[in-house]
Amino acid sequence: MRRADRYGDEVYRILADVIYKKINDPRISGIASLTGVKVSSDLSVARVFYSVYGSDDDREKAKKAFEKASGFLRKELASRMRSKKVPRLVFMEDMSFRYGESIERLIKTVNDQKDRG
Numbered sequence: 576m577r578r579a580d581r582y583g584d585e586v587y588r589i590l591a592d593v594i595y596k597k598i599n600d601p602r603i604s605g606i607a608s609l610t611g612v613k614v615s616s617d618l619s620v621a622r623v624f625y626s627v628y629g630s631d632d633d634r635e636k637a638k639k640a641f642e643k644a645s646g647f648l649r650k651e652l653a654s655r656m657r658s659k660k661v662p663r664l665v666f667m668e669d670m671s672f673r674y675g676e677s678i679e680r681l682i683k684t685v686n687d688q689k690d691r692g
Contacts, residue, residue, distance in 0.1 A: 602640035621662035
């Protein structure tokens, strides 16, 4: 396993703990979940992927909440990491869940049409 991958796993574990236990923002709580972290090879940037269960409005609110909380989350990372280097956090929505939902809807539509035809 690459060093960046191990580092990313640790960042993910810490962020998940902090987000679920310390952040009480309703724009995140209950509707958003972390899906992964990818850290650059020089460990300077961590792309944090999340998915949102809700409307487009909920997705936009969650994006703003994560951006607002990034300083606090980075500070928490600094206090818990076993490394001197703390990556800059970039939050990105993981669209694979939404893509899967759209594929499922298409399959259901095709099956419904086949049953009628």
